[in-house]
Amino acid sequence: MWIIIFSSIQRIAKLLRKHQIITDMSEEAMVENDLTGPFMPHGIGHPLGLQVHDVAGFMQDDSGTHLAAPSKYPYLRCTRVLQPRMVLTIEPGIYFIESLLAPWREGPFSKHFNWQKIEALKPFGGIRIEDNVVIHENGVENMTRDLKLA
Known part of the structure; x- marks a missing residue:
């Protein structure tokens, strides 16, 4: 049961998409490719x-x-x-931590990250x-x- 809850919560992708932090990608693809990982580590x-x-x-x-x-x-x-x-x-929680985001700045998924918005949120660190x-x-x-x- 806990794994099901964890899997559901990993759908933080919905928030990332809704607030255009990750763009042009389905929520399922975000989860499958672990684009949620740097935001909820x-x-x-x-x-x-x-x-x-x-x-x-x-x-x-x-x-x-x-x-x-x-x-x-x-x-x-x-x-x-x-x-x-x-x-x-x-x-x-959701976090905006450079050391977690840095590996995503290069590579095929980088274009889906709204880096301008992420930079604006980084000073807040995150929330849990x-x-x-x-x-x-x-x-x-x-x-x-x-x-x-x-």
Whole structure:
């Protein structure tokens, strides 16, 4: 399930296209060719527990069987099936960081990047929205929103 959420969030391409940061390319092609990668260079969240990035996100059972992130999503921090009482953070973001964008300035996809708009946004660095959620049997509780912390 987490991989499906991650894959959906990778559709940040919709925002990039809507705001003409990436042009003349379908959202599917952006995702397929990882044009979203330099704008969101991390996963969309992770389990919260004893550590900030709790290592239990890769444990598949009580004995600690480990399931690594798939190569397509190396920043994925949870491959577990989500279960009631799990606490996770959901933190999509968008960034404008030169070191991540630099490799895209050359090559066949460079023409699709609206470099003028990107340069205008770089001074802001980016933004990440974080919500902490609890998985329940019949739904999800967003503690950040429910407690009016955001």
